[in-house]
Amino acid sequence: MKTFKLVSMHVWDEEELVDVNLEDGLIINKEDEKSKWLLEAVLDKKFLEFFSKLEKMDQEFPLQVVITKKDNDPAHFMTRISSINEFDQHINILLEGSLRSKRNEYAENLLDDLVSQGLSGENLLTEFKNKMKSKQRLSSSKK
Incomplete structure (x- = not known):
């Protein structure tokens, strides 16, 4: 253990x-x-x-x-x-x-979450980088 x-x-x-x-x-x-x-x-x-x-x-x-x-x-x-x-x-x-998963899917789930919020282009990239650094909890995905 x-x-x-x-x-x-x-x-x-x-x-x-x-x-x-x-x-x-x-x-x-x-x-x-x-x-x-x-x-x-x-x-x-x-x-x-x-x-x-x-x-x-x-x-x-x-x-x-x-x-x-x-x-x-x-x-x-x-x-x-x-x-x-x-x-x-x-x-x-x-x-x-x-x-639930041995493979870490945080980046994929974060990207899915941000896209579902309507982000795209430079705004998507900026928000993705910021949240990857902070490891903020995801709000709309149960993955």
């Missing part, structure tokens, strides 16, 4: 990407035969209702995370909530999931 720092997390809720502010987090590659990962996130208690709803649905949902350093490309997972633990001011969420 390999353990990494979870830097940021975004959850797809229907057609909206929800930015989940992490207090702390870890991600563990279990390196098992099913290629499963464990994600542990410590969050503000304001996210309890949101994650409780996802837990009750009892199905996988897409998740986008950045691992180790904030300038790394986002990794995309299909996850399911294993447990939610409530504390005084925080909650602890344990998720299990699979990496």
